[in-house]
Amino acid sequence: MIEASTTQVWIIILAMAAGTFLIRFAFLGFVGDRPLPGWALRLLRYTPVAVLPAVVAPMLLGAKAETDPLRLFCAAVTIIIGVWTRNVLWAILTGLGLFFGLGAVLG
Template sequence: MIEASTTQIWIIIVGMAIGTFLIRFSFLGLVGDRPLPAWLLRLLRYTPVAVLPAVVAPMLLGAKADMDPLRLFCAAATILVGVWTKNVLWAIITGLGLFFGLGAVIA
């Protein structure tokens, strides 16, 4: 394993902080006071729908995924609630609630 000095670690942290700031500033500082085009606003509506599967899929299908019945059941319930309510927030709340609630009862 490669060991890094304290100085190297702080250089990495500061570099990542500057990079993150610049990425966020490009949207908020440079474009924040201007109206966005209609086509971009239409595309941005799909961001939560695209992010949820991207976050959940590695936990279910990744190389180190644990395919236990609890995770599969909670994922199925999340999908069903998302399709039924058409609301990403309710789907996330349902999935997390079932996962932690049933996980506490089962364990």
């Protein structure tokens, strides 16, 4: 295992913060005051749809592939609510409420 001093850790944190800022500023700072072309706006519409499954999938399947029936059930209900209402917020709130509610009841 590699040991790092406190100074090295802070240098890494500050470098990553600067890199993240520059990546975001490149898009928002340089292009933020001009309208984007239509093809870029069409592509950006799919960003939440692509990011949400990438965030949720590891929580469902996990790196160790331990599937939990409660998580799978709540994910299925969330998908059904999302398709039925066509509202991402209602789907997320329903899934979270169901997960924490059933988790508290079932233990």
